Amino acid sequence: xxxxxxxxxxxxxxxxxxxxxxxxxxxxxxxxxxxxxxxxxxxxxxxxxxxxxxxxxxxxxxxxxxxxxxxxxxxxxxxxxxxxxxxxxxxxxxxxxxxxxxxxxxxxxxxxxxxxxxxxxxxxxxxxxxxxxxxxxxxxxxxxxxxxxxxxxxxxxxxxxxxxxxxxxxxxxxxxxxxxxxxxxxxxxxxxxxxxxxxxxxxxxxxxxxxxxxxxxxxxxxxxxxxxxxxx
Numbered sequence: 001x002x003x004x005x006x007x008x009x010x011x012x013x014x015x016x017x018x019x020x021x022x023x024x025x026x027x028x029x030x031x032x033x034x035x036x037x038x039x040x041x042x043x044x045x046x047x048x049x050x051x052x053x054x055x056x057x058x059x060x061x062x063x064x065x066x067x068x069x070x071x072x073x074x075x076x077x078x079x080x081x082x083x084x085x086x087x088x089x090x091x092x093x094x095x096x097x098x099x100x101x102x103x104x105x106x107x108x109x110x111x112x113x114x115x116x117x118x119x120x121x122x123x124x125x126x127x128x129x130x131x132x133x134x135x136x137x138x139x140x141x142x143x144x145x146x147x148x149x150x151x152x153x154x155x156x157x158x159x160x161x162x163x164x165x166x167x168x169x170x171x172x173x174x175x176x177x178x179x180x181x182x183x184x185x186x187x188x189x190x191x192x193x194x195x196x197x198x199x200x201x202x203x204x205x206x207x208x209x210x211x212x213x214x215x216x217x218x219x220x221x222x223x224x225x226x227x228x229x230x231x232x
Contacts, residue, residue: 031130040095041091044157058075065104068103082150083148
């Protein structure tokens with residue numbers, strides 16, 4: 001009987017170990033999820049760092065399918081409510097791939113990849129403590145309470161070089177329009193100058209020819225009158 005219990009416990013342990021993520025896997029998934037949250041929610045640097053910690057603490061706590069929406073998930077949401085603004089948190093809850101990022105499919109699977117299919121594309125650099133954070137701010141290591149409650153986070157400045165998705169091509173289009181307008185204006189000015197110079201030259205030539213013809217006519221008239229006087 002004792003041998004059967006030990007065998008059963010070993011099988012359960014092996015099953016849980018096979019289902020749970022390694023720390024490196026959890027860290028990689030937490031980074032990918034946090035990167036996309038920063039992209040869509042306009043997170044500041046301080047928020048970015050904190051959200052990464054919260055996501056990593058949640059993922060490293062998952063062992064079996066019942067953990068996905070258990071108290072680890074509730075703690076994650078509570079922590080995020082202290083870090084995000086009201087608007088950011090409402091947006092977070094409205095997007096299932098952020099709010100319910102993990103589901104069970106013969107193991108842990110991630111909804112974020114249904115929306116962002118390129119697993120190698122990131123919008124931002126790794127959090128500064130990506131290689132060093134190991135759960136120091138988790139509920140387990142903080143007296144079973146939220147480390148983030150009561151702290152303030154600068155929410156006014158998004159991560160530098162952030163460009164909203166709907167405006168990603170705005171700068172290039174703007175440059176194209178500006179260059180087009182500059183070229184058009186230059187061409188118009190060149191054409192105007194050419195036409196003006198051409199017209200001026202034409203007018204000058206006409207005036208010269210007119211004056212020359214008038215002078216020749218006057219000379220002829222004067223010569224004719226002089227001849228007539230001599231004959232008389």
